[in-house]
Amino acid sequence: MAKNLMIQGTMSNAGKSILTAGILRVLYQDGYRVAPFKSQNMALNSYITRDGLEMGRAQVMQAEAAGIEPDIRMNPILLKPNSDMGSQVIVNGEVLGNREAKEYFRMKKSLIPSIMKAYGELDKSFDVIVIEGAGSPAEINLKDNDIVNMGLARMVDAPVLLVGDIDRGGVFAQLLGTIWLLEEEERARVKGLVINKFRGDKTILDPGLKQLYDKCRIPITGVIPYTKLDIDDEDSLSERLDRRQIGKGIDAAVIRFPHISNFTDFGMLEGCEGVSVRYVNTAEELGKPDILFLPGSKNTMSDLLWIRQNGLEAGIQKAALEGCRIFGICGGYQMLGQRLLDPDGCEHGGELAGLGLLPITTTFGKRKHRTRVEGRVEPIEGIYQGMSGVSAEGYEIHMGETCLLETCGRFASVTDCVTGKQYPDGCVKGNVCGTYIHGILDAPGLLKGLLNPVFLEKGMPPGTYRDLAGYRQEQYDILADVIRAHMDMDAVRRIIGLK
CATH class of the missing domain: 3.40.50.880 (Class I glutamine amidotransferase (GATase) domain)
Structure with a gap:
């Protein structure tokens, strides 16, 4: 059976997808057989596997970082929004149909067998599964039917790292507020806190980190600097879509x-x-x-x-x-x-x-x-x-x-x-x-x-054209270097249960 770790965030775009990929890359470099998993992804960027099934691009990117072929079992449920109130629902790579938000909310628990079957098959084939959550575990209006954050962590008995985005401000309130809104059993699953997208001198942050620990007694596992990497982003949150300026050439x-x-x-x-x-x-x-x-x-x-x-x-x-x-x-x-x-x-x-x-x-x-x-x-x-x-x-x-x-x-x-x-x-x-x-x-x-x-x-002289596959692998290695330098990977291994 595989050991596991779940990455949850205080909000969307806190950096869960990239952090998941980075930890996968480090463990892959260390010789472990690793795989990503996200029970439910909402994305318009999708991918077709070799057997003709559809999955979210984030798990494709994470699979590449883990050195393995993308597999539909890594993302059993994909929601592709087609209006403000509804999405196309894809289960195990096949279209189930279009569902309004309320209708999907009512049916979510019926998809648990599909989620657990996909996870169970990965569980037999890998040493470690790194799981990505979605949104925030403190969305208390959604908790009863949760199949992607603490609900999933409970089903697969996963320890959790909670990630906050300091670049968007209020990171201490993000992390502490999320912890305080969790149930006691859920709080016990959170084994470490990660501050992401930090700019500046970390020593200025240290007093806040001490106060944060004093208030929640959960250690800080990493402070990740804001790093420019050319790695696939999630949908409308991607900064590249904001490029407007006409450049040279x-x-x-x-x-x-x-x-x-x-x-x-x-x-x-x-x-x-x-x-x-x-x-x-x-x-x-x-x-x-x-x-x-x-x-x-x-x-x-x-x-x-x-x-x-x-x-x-x-x-x-x-x-x-x-x-x-x-x-x-x-x-x-x-x-x-x-x-x-x-x-x-x-x-x-x-x-x-x-x-x-x-x-x-x-x-x-x-x-x-x-x-x-x-x-x-x-x-x-x-x-x-x-x-x-x-x-x-x-x-x-x-x-x-x-x-x-x-x-x-x-x-x-x-x-x-x-x-x-x-x-x-x-x-x-x-x-x-x-x-x-x-x-x-x-x-x-x-x-x-x-x-x-x-x-x-x-x-102009002809352009130069890079090898995309090789370039992506270089970017994953750079990401792994950042993770090794700014996360306590010994602590992460202990949390996972690795020697």
């Missing part, structure tokens, strides 16, 4: 839809020297980018209406007419077409006109298409010619099927890695290109084919 703009999903598609692009990536909310911010990306969306029709109402639709169409490269991925690809049909009310219902930039139409249905794919970009003429013949691989995750309305160049020919089926993907017409493949920009060859012609047009 290639200006790459990404439309920031209200339901933007899988913005991790642009991580490789953001790391390219000479490329400036910014996220656009309004027509005024759009400007004249060199490349304009329409990313994925959890609610394509709703986000299409949003760009129509705020003027971005006209700005995108104008940019296309002026020759700007327009590149749509998944939901963004669907929006570029002529029509979007939703006869079963899976998204918005009814019919909407698309942006009219590609000769395609998309019909939404109840079946979600999700798989990993690999293949090659088709021969393309014109400004996208540089991508011809390069590797095209990644994963598809979308509602709706898209068909061509006229003869038009396909983007790629791919093979479904789960079923072995071969089929064409995407569409290219002039300066407008669309694909269903998430992660398509992670391939250095494809990014080179897309960007080098733009560098040439701007009179």
